[in-house]
Amino acid sequence: xxxxxxxxxxxxxxxxxxxxxxxxxxxxxxxxxxxxxxxxxxxxxxxxxxxxxxxxxxxxxxxxxxxxxxxxxxxxxxxxxxxxxxxxxxxxxxxxxxxxxxxxxxxxxxxxxxxxxxxxxxxxxxxxxxxxxxxxxxxxxxxxxxxxxxxxxxxxxxxxxxxxxxxxxxxxxxxxxxxxxxxxxxxxxxxxxxxxxxxxxxxxxxxxxxxxxxxxxxxxxxxxxxxxxxxxxxxxxxxxxxxxxxxxxxxxxxxxxxxxxxxxxxxxxxxxxxxxxxxxxxxxxxxxxxxxxxxxxxxxxxxxxxxxxxxxxx
Numbered sequence: 001x002x003x004x005x006x007x008x009x010x011x012x013x014x015x016x017x018x019x020x021x022x023x024x025x026x027x028x029x030x031x032x033x034x035x036x037x038x039x040x041x042x043x044x045x046x047x048x049x050x051x052x053x054x055x056x057x058x059x060x061x062x063x064x065x066x067x068x069x070x071x072x073x074x075x076x077x078x079x080x081x082x083x084x085x086x087x088x089x090x091x092x093x094x095x096x097x098x099x100x101x102x103x104x105x106x107x108x109x110x111x112x113x114x115x116x117x118x119x120x121x122x123x124x125x126x127x128x129x130x131x132x133x134x135x136x137x138x139x140x141x142x143x144x145x146x147x148x149x150x151x152x153x154x155x156x157x158x159x160x161x162x163x164x165x166x167x168x169x170x171x172x173x174x175x176x177x178x179x180x181x182x183x184x185x186x187x188x189x190x191x192x193x194x195x196x197x198x199x200x201x202x203x204x205x206x207x208x209x210x211x212x213x214x215x216x217x218x219x220x221x222x223x224x225x226x227x228x229x230x231x232x233x234x235x236x237x238x239x240x241x242x243x244x245x246x247x248x249x250x251x252x253x254x255x256x257x258x259x260x261x262x263x264x265x266x267x268x269x270x271x272x273x274x275x276x277x278x279x280x281x282x283x284x285x286x287x288x289x290x291x292x293x294x295x296x297x298x299x300x301x302x303x304x305x306x307x308x309x310x311x312x313x314x
Contacts, residue, residue: 008141013040019290021203023224024152025058025059026058026059028055028058028059029055029056029058029059029061029064030055030059032051032052032054032055032058032239033051033052033055033064033067035048035049035051036049036051036055036067036068036071037067037250039051040070040071040074043074045071045074045075046075047069049068049071049072049075049077052064052067052068052071053068056068062088062091062092062100062103065084065087065088065091066084066085066088066103066106066107068084069081069085069087069088069107069110070110073110075113076153076154076177076178076292077117077153077154077156077177078114078117078118078153078177078178079118079119079151079152079153080153081110081114082111082114082118082151083151085107085108085110085111086107086111087116088103088104088107089104089107089108089111091168092104116179117178117179117180118151119151119152119154119176119177119178119179119180119181119182120149120150120151120152120180120181120182121136121149121150121152121157121173121175121182121183121184122147122148122149122150122181122182122183123136123141123145123146123147123150123159123179123183123184123186124146124147124183124184124185124186125146125147125161125186126185126186126187126188127188128143128146128163128186129163129166129188129189130163130164131162131164132162132163132189133161133162133163134146134159134160134161134186135158135159135160136152136157136158136159137157137158141286141299149181152175152178153175153177154175154177154180155174155175155176155177156172156173156174156175157172157173157174157175157202158170158171158172159171159173159184159186159187161189162189162229163189165192166189166190166191166192167189167190167191167192168189169186169187169189171184216286217283217284217286217287218283219280219283220280220282220283220286221279221280221283223279224275224276224277224279224280224283225269225276226279227272227273227275227276227279228273228276230269230272231268231270231271231272231273231276232269233271234265234268234269234272235269237263237265241261241265
């Protein structure tokens, strides 16, 4: 039994259980959308844009994208707003209902109005070196986009050019939010030492325990007991809700809602039960097959929009 397979018993079970209890992505997105609208009304545009963007990530919708585009324009991010209005227009081209047609027309008009106001930045590279790369701020600028006037939001940009075996070149430039046009000249890179490449630092590490350590089997045993207890509690909770559903015989809507809740608790109990069995098996296996030098994985919490749990890193 590999370390990754053992760790999966916790991640899968906790993910399945967490999904049953997590708030639906659509509900979270709606909450963030409402927050964005409220912040827009207070002219807090930067915060409103952040809320709309988070809502769009959770549950993409054309109306949210339209509000985000409007927010970016209000926040003087004209290039971003222009691109978003064009995206809304593209998404609605295949639709023919009245609402979509009207929204497409509005998006087209807003994009056309912004087009002449968008600031542009040209990165001119006369003689590029072999393997040369250019970044604008944190963004990589593809070579196909060199020597072209590219739409950018207003602000200050750090431009860095580098190539293997060459000294890097760096400069910065400020671009106005509206109607500006700037050009950066990238000279031929001189021979020399290139900038070092940053390497990601591992987040989790492993810890080696002395011969015959019981730490790992005990850890799995504790997790198995916790999952088993959670499974029992969720199953009893589901049965209680199911009893309430039977009692609500006269109200069909309430009865269906309670049945859905009862089923969710039942499925969560099943997921945690499977996880408990898997972790108990892993604990027994590791106890019997302990090696002289046992490596204990780091336990890393896992939390996303729809899952919660822990993961073992080997």
